[in-house]
Amino acid sequence: MSTVRTISTSISIAKWPRIAASVLALCVAEIGLIDTASAQNVSIPTLQKIRQYGAIYVGHREASVPFSYYAGEVPVGYSKDICDKVVESIKLHLHDPALKIVLVPVSSTSRFLMLRTGVIDLECGSTSNTKIRQQSVAFGLTTFITGVKAVVRKDSGIEKITDLNGKAVVTTAGTSSERLVKNAMAARKLTVFAKYGRDHSDSFLQVVKKEADAFVIDDAILAGLIANSTSGDSMKLLEENFGFEPYGISMRRDDPEFKTVVDNSLRAMMKSGEMEALYNKWFMSPIPPNNTNLQIPMSEALKEAIRNPTDAGI
Secondary structure, eight states: OOOOSOOOTTSOTTTHHHHHHHHHHHHHHHTTSSOGGGSOOOOSOHHHHHHHHTEEEEEEOSEETTTEEEETTEEESHHHHHHHHHHHHHHHHHTOTTOEEEEEEOOTTTHHHHHHTTSOSEEESSOBOOTTGGGTEEEOSOOEEEEEEEEEEGGGOOOSGGGGTTOEEEEETTSSHHHHHHHHHHHTTOOOEEEEESSHHHHHHHHHTTSOSEEEEEHHHHHHHHHTOTTGGGEEEOSSOSEEEEEOOEEESSOHHHHHHHHHHHHHHHHHTHHHHHHHHHHSSEETTTTEEOOOOOOHHHHHHHHSOOOOOO
């Protein structure tokens, strides 16, 4: 479970008890002591909430390279940069250039509950837009389309998905990868032993340490993990995909005014070429902390999503 490493000096003493109480409720919910479905939802529109508190709370991931991750003590990444632009649009919409931005680390298991309970207002990471998730949160326009693959050790003898039969396959808790693995195995009438990682780094390390045979997650995340790992040379990606998924900024449901502001900002970035420029910055150029170039050209699917913006999930 992710805890708040450094929130921000922008949280005033008056506001802190509310945030602390929300985070405490989250922690209790995540360890199963209360039913997360019973968590109280935010009842006021997001823009009204932001205006009332004079701040927008932005959730970010800690290790989803190159989307949202820590480079030293600073959160950076493709999704982080996109959200920064969206926040600027929100400031303009509210006529509040002094609006404070509070950065809050989230995990794959906490992000949606933190949205629903008002701990954060936007979640900017590597979140797949699925029909199931749309029942609890809303998504902005698609900002990335990923293939879901497996990383294995080069000496494992595993070359294709069918070679995973009877193997231990790890997925990160709270991600959609587990469903894709189950579907792929069921279609081939094969079985695997399921394992779970706390976060992407933990899942990857299980394969490195031979505690699991494969880690399945989005290919861009795997590329980032391999590039930044001292064990990267001993790892490889399988060629086959388990599926393809669109990424989107997530926010609370049933708040059309806020979603319109977010989507209009994203649409303007796509139309102006700014989205493509950010893509090239994070996928085709050296990135921190090691100045690694992932060299992942923009896919035709993402080019189409930028030409014709959509928030459709899978």
